[in-house]
Amino acid sequence: MTRSFFRKLLTNLSSDDELDDVINAEADGESSRHRGNRQRRKFIRRDHIPGHERLFRDYFAENPVYLSNLFRRRFRMSRALFLHILNGVEAYEPYFVQRRDNAGRLGLSSMQKITAALRMLAYGVTGDFIDEYIRIGESAAMESLKTFCKTIVTVFSDEYLRLLVVGEQRGFPGMLGSIDCMH
Structure with missing residues (x-):
């Protein structure tokens, strides 16, 4: 495997994308011998920081782009309730605290993670549906x-x-069965 990899690398490659393709093909060949026919997922750099900044500017800034009536319609709760939930969840669960990875890059903010979860619950959408706006991967x-x-x-x-x-x-028996009534 190593010999064929370097032979392809030296003779046929003209760009970094091709190098990635060869590395993935070689790794897939090796993995299929050892772990079955599992394909590797492609890593997508999503730029989490601009996603957080856009979310903050649109809904949580001092003068947000979308006013409170649109916040209530889209999040199905008031901004104050959302921030109460965010603070409670962030204080209890370290997963929701934004931290840096080993390379020193900031990860997802608590606002992005909680917004993704709430939108999946409120609208019944899949994880990959909210990727484009919130900048969070499906997993x-x-x-x-x-x-x-x-x-x-x-x-x-x-x-x-x-x-x-x-x-x-x-x-009002059962009125709190949905998140709409929790405000």
């Missing part, structure tokens, strides 16, 4: 959704149950 979106749901149950279950009892006392 990261799915991980965010799973971690978000577990964290929400842990952090807010007492508050939710208290609100449910208050709602039933006021004659």
Whole structure:
């Protein structure tokens, strides 16, 4: 394998893209012998920082692009409730705290992860649907959704149950079954 790889590398390559193709083809050949016919996923650099900046500017800045009525329609809750949830989740679960990777690059912000999870819940869309705006990959979106749901149950279950009892006392049994009614 090594000899054929270097032979292809020295004779046929004219660009970095071709080098990636040869490396992936060689790796796929090796992996198919050892682990079956699994294909490798292609890494996509999504530029998380501009995605966070756009999200912040559009909805959370002092003078956001989209006003509170559009925030409520798109997130299905008020901005204040979203920030309350964000602060509670971020304080409890370290997964949602933005951190740097080993190369020193900033990762996804808590706003991006929570927005991805909420939009998947609210609209019933898949993880790859929200990639273009929020700049989060499908696997990261799915991980965010799973971690978000577990964290929400842990952090807010007492508050939710208290609100449910208050709602039933006021004659609205089951009104808190959807996220729309939590504000």
